Amino acid sequence: MxxxxxxxxxxxxxxxxxxxxxVVMLFLSPTPAQSPTAGEYQVKAAFLYNxxxxxxxxxxxxxxxxxPLRICVLGQDPFGQELRDITSDKNINGRKLQxxxxxxxxxxxxxxxxxxxxxxxxxxxxxxxxxxxxxxxxVGDTKGFIDQGGMINFVLENSRVQFEVxxxxxxxxxxxISSKLLNVAKHVIE
Amino acid sequence: MCPRxxxxxxxxxxxxLRERPWAEFRNTLRLLTIFAFTATAVAQQAxxxxxxxxxxxxxxxxVYSASKHLQSASDAPSSVTVITADxxxxxxxxxxxxILESVRGFYITYDRDYSYVGVRGFGRLxxxxxxxxxxxxxxxINNNILGQAMVGTEFLVDVDLIERVEIVRGPSSSLYGADAxxxxxxxxxxxxxxxxxxELSFAPASFGTYAGRASYGRQYRGIDVLLSGTFYNSxxxxxxxxxxxxxxxxxxxxxxxxxxxxxxxxxxxxxHGFTLQGLFSARDKGxxxxxxxxVFNDPRTANFDYHQYFDLSYQHSVGxxxxxxxxxxxxxxxLQAPLALPTGLPSDPTTVDTYSFRGNWWDGELKLSRTLxxxxxxxxxxxxxxxxxxxxxxxxxxxxLFSADPATSLIWALYGQDEFAITHxxxxxxxxxxDHYSGFGGTTNPRLGLIYHxxxxxxxxxxxxxxxxxxxxxxxxxxxGPAYDDNLKLHPERIRSVxxxxxxxxxxxxxLSGSVFRNWISDLITLETNPGGxxxxxxxxxxxxxxxxxxxxxxxxxxxxxxxxxYSYIDADQPVTHQVLSNSPQHLGKLNIIIPVLAQRLxxxxxxxxxxxxxxxAGNTVSGFSVxxxxxxxxxxxxxxxxxxSVYNILDKKYFDPGRPEDPEGAIQQDERxxxxxxxxxx
Numbered sequence: 001m002x003x004x005x006x007x008x009x010x011x012x013x014x015x016x017x018x019x020x021x022x023v024v025m026l027f028l029s030p031t032p033a034q035s036p037t038a039g040e041y042q043v044k045a046a047f048l049y050n051x052x053x054x055x056x057x058x059x060x061x062x063x064x065x066x067x068p069l070r071i072c073v074l075g076q077d078p079f080g081q082e083l084r085d086i087t088s089d090k091n092i093n094g095r096k097l098q099x100x101x102x103x104x105x106x107x108x109x110x111x112x113x114x115x116x117x118x119x120x121x122x123x124x125x126x127x128x129x130x131x132x133x134x135x136x137x138x139v140g141d142t143k144g145f146i147d148q149g150g151m152i153n154f155v156l157e158n159s160r161v162q163f164e165v166x167x168x169x170x171x172x173x174x175x176x177i178s179s180k181l182l183n184v185a186k187h188v189i190e
Numbered sequence: 191m192c193p194r195x196x197x198x199x200x201x202x203x204x205x206x207l208r209e210r211p212w213a214e215f216r217n218t219l220r221l222l223t224i225f226a227f228t229a230t231a232v233a234q235q236a237x238x239x240x241x242x243x244x245x246x247x248x249x250x251x252x253v254y255s256a257s258k259h260l261q262s263a264s265d266a267p268s269s270v271t272v273i274t275a276d277x278x279x280x281x282x283x284x285x286x287x288x289i290l291e292s293v294r295g296f297y298i299t300y301d302r303d304y305s306y307v308g309v310r311g312f313g314r315l316x317x318x319x320x321x322x323x324x325x326x327x328x329x330x331i332n333n334n335i336l337g338q339a340m341v342g343t344e345f346l347v348d349v350d351l352i353e354r355v356e357i358v359r360g361p362s363s364s365l366y367g368a369d370a371x372x373x374x375x376x377x378x379x380x381x382x383x384x385x386x387x388x389e390l391s392f393a394p395a396s397f398g399t400y401a402g403r404a405s406y407g408r409q410y411r412g413i414d415v416l417l418s419g420t421f422y423n424s425x426x427x428x429x430x431x432x433x434x435x436x437x438x439x440x441x442x443x444x445x446x447x448x449x450x451x452x453x454x455x456x457x458x459x460x461x462h463g464f465t466l467q468g469l470f471s472a473r474d475k476g477x478x479x480x481x482x483x484x485v486f487n488d489p490r491t492a493n494f495d496y497h498q499y500f501d502l503s504y505q506h507s508v509g510x511x512x513x514x515x516x517x518x519x520x521x522x523x524x525l526q527a528p529l530a531l532p533t534g535l536p537s538d539p540t541t542v543d544t545y546s547f548r549g550n551w552w553d554g555e556l557k558l559s560r561t562l563x564x565x566x567x568x569x570x571x572x573x574x575x576x577x578x579x580x581x582x583x584x585x586x587x588x589x590x591l592f593s594a595d596p597a598t599s600l601i602w603a604l605y606g607q608d609e610f611a612i613t614h615x616x617x618x619x620x621x622x623x624x625d626h627y628s629g630f631g632g633t634t635n636p637r638l639g640l641i642y643h644x645x646x647x648x649x650x651x652x653x654x655x656x657x658x659x660x661x662x663x664x665x666x667x668x669x670x671g672p673a674y675d676d677n678l679k680l681h682p683e684r685i686r687s688v689x690x691x692x693x694x695x696x697x698x699x700x701x702l703s704g705s706v707f708r709n710w711i712s713d714l715i716t717l718e719t720n721p722g723g724x725x726x727x728x729x730x731x732x733x734x735x736x737x738x739x740x741x742x743x744x745x746x747x748x749x750x751x752x753x754x755x756x757y758s759y760i761d762a763d764q765p766v767t768h769q770v771l772s773n774s775p776q777h778l779g780k781l782n783i784i785i786p787v788l789a790q791r792l793x794x795x796x797x798x799x800x801x802x803x804x805x806x807x808a809g810n811t812v813s814g815f816s817v818x819x820x821x822x823x824x825x826x827x828x829x830x831x832x833x834x835x836s837v838y839n840i841l842d843k844k845y846f847d848p849g850r851p852e853d854p855e856g857a858i859q860q861d862e863r864x865x866x867x868x869x870x871x872x873x
Contacts, residue, residue, distance in 0.1 A: 015816040046240035184245040
């Protein structure tokens with residue numbers, strides 16, 4: 001079967017080979033996985049996983065070397081399956097990831113990453129107050145989240161997920177944020 | 191048999207196809223169908239996995255919001271292509287023209303002076319890119335004398351400062367007014383969040399070319415600042431033009447006449463919703479073709495272009511629903527074209543005449559958007575352009591004469607647009623704009639788009655729109671001397687366009703887009719001989735129609751391989767005589783792939799274009815050609831140092847673009863194999 005337009009087939013051989021090779025490369029690549037567009041919370045879930053990689057918690061934050069890294073969601077969970085998919089069977093520095101939906105602020109105190117859903121918008125202040133003295137990284141996607149004391153806030157810009165960092169709040173909690181993460185941040189409060 | 195793809199255009203041609211172009215088209219369809227099936231098969235094995243993506247990759251992924259409707263591209267009432275900074279680096283694009291050349295349905299014609307954009311079979315030789323609207327961060331770039339959008343090396347911004355280029359196909363005068371005829375090209379420059387600290391770049395290339403850039407970005411007390419300067423200098427190649435192959439004209443060989451140099455400065459300052467941008471660009475380019483009857487191999491024939499502007503914009507959200515955008519800007523353009531002409535005098539055989547254009551304009555725009563009852567998104571706006579100066583002049587050395595055609599004009603416009611969510615998956619977008627020109631009066635242009643999200647990965651769009659190109663001063667009152675006659679009755683060129691678009695997600699990794707369109711173009715402004723006096727005069731006398739199909743597959747794989755492949759078939763002709771248009775290739779093929787060689791460290795890319803044969807002005811044919819460009823990009827020292835090496839036209843294909851009316855050559859040879867090396871450091 002003639003696969004190429006006649007005029008294309010008439011071009012010199014190396015050109016033809018390159019066309020075919022290129023197209024085949026593009027479409028027959030054996031290891032698929034990621035799309036140019038994705039669900040908003042799929043991307044945010046991937047960011048949460050990445051935050052765990054680029055942030056150092058004080059050693060006292062884990063009971064032992066094998067203790068899992070806890071990622072918690074407070075409020076109405078917007079992630080659904082997405083966060084579970086991305087954190088399952090993953091290890092960060094030898095620690096397993098444990099995903100918890102927390103309803104109680106007391107339980108939230110032992111989380112390493114705490115995603116505060118936008119359903120909790122009205123009581124952000126109370127949440128941050130009750131987290132004083134913990135080393136939980138607070139992440140949200142609510143307007144004014146970092147101004148009220150949150151550490152990382154997602155914002156949508158041109159249909160892309162960006163984030164802003166309250167470096168000061170994170171440092172006060174004893175967290176060390178890698179400069180790689182800060183460099184990608186859209187806005188950093190020092 | 192197309193069980194899975196039955197909603198896409200892929201399965202349409204089931205009837206026997208007679209004509210030869212259709213046979214070729216069918217073969218390509220077959221090819222694309224096979225790829226689409228393969229893609230689907232591959233995609234079905236996919237697992238959701240974004241966890242391997244880097245932070246930068248994550249922040250570049252376009253997302254659809256929680257409502258599961260794709261925003262931007264798929265929601266736009268148009269067919270849109272976005273090229274990102276990452277692709278610009280990895281494909282080794284040197285100019286905006288390089289970027290556009292890789293976009294489906296677009297082709298570039300270069301006359302060794304400027305680059306001209308052809309869109310969907312229409313690339314009139316002798317025009318000045320006035321049928322595409324070029325914007326930099328929303329600021330109109332087309333100048334007010336020739337309507338010229340500069341896209342080649344003459345483009346005003348270093349491509350390495352581009353964050354992304356949004357290419358919106360189809361007429362958009364309903365929102366933008368003049369020149370949004372075939373497409374709108376919006377270039378969005380990088381801001382502080384993408385450029386922190388200092389970035390230095392140096393790039394030597396073929397033909398004694400050196401380019402350099404220094405950029406600086408920082409945030410200081412809520413004020414974002416970006417400062418960047420670029421220089422470029424090129425000796426240019428030695429060229430051979432067979433038309434001049436005689437002893438009197440150096441056997442057709444010309445040296446040091448294809449030279450080029452340019453400088454750009456860009457400053458952007460943002461604070462609390464305000465953005466102030468200042469741009470300066472100057473370019474000198476030698477013209478080696480002997481155009482306009484100039485003396486061959488004389489380096490004095492050249493083009494000097496200057497463009498500078500200030501643009502202040504303000505965006506403010508009032509409450510949850512209102513957004514106010516205000517913009518004011520001032521532009522200044524100078525074009526000078528010295529021509530070394532033969533005098534016929536033995537004592538003084540050459541003289542230099544200089545064409546000179548000066549344009550100044552002020553622009554103000556006010557736009558108010560509001561969301562109403564959660565179903566309507568209404569935008570209302572008004573724009574005013576005061577063309578303070580649209581002067582054409584000609585300086586003749588012999589006799590020391592300067593003749594000038596000064597002109598001014600005023601344009602005002604009102605526009606409105608409503609995006610109405612009829613149901614949760616059906617959106618109607620309707621827009622209308624009225625433009626009033628002090629020269630010819632008013633013109634009204636609508637645009638209608640129906641966007642239907644059939645089920646999650648499928649979007650259907652039905653689009654209708656009209657647009658206009660206003661007659662430019664060089665057409666109404668040509669300042670080229672007594673051989674040209676004025677035509678104050680010129681009115682705008684018009685286009686009507688209907689387009690159907692299908693965007694089909696194939697699993698996680700592929701998107702297939704198809705488009706069928708028809709364009710009706712009338713009142714084309716054409717240079718003719720005045721039957722009365724024998725002078726040349728511009729008239730609204732020509733027409734053109736174009737029908738076409740485009741298919742594109744975009745892929746993005748976990749292995750890091752990503753790319754796109756597209757094919758366009760366009761049938762464009764003059765509707766009465768059915769004469770084929772000049773510079774109108776019927777087939778365009780594009781292929782772009784990025785392959786990571788060492789994860790996150792080394793990338794290889796292929797950028798390929800196939801352009802089928804096209805007619806020259808004299809009715810001859812330039813043959814079709816494939817051009818392959820290859821780039822290797824390496825990040826070292828933890829992204830502090832980038833090294834890239836590109837080979838353009840790696841197969842050393844000898845190919846030609848059709849020449850323009852002022853060129854003595856019917857076809858102009860393009861560059862053979864060239865290279866570029868680029869070093870970029872950041873700290």
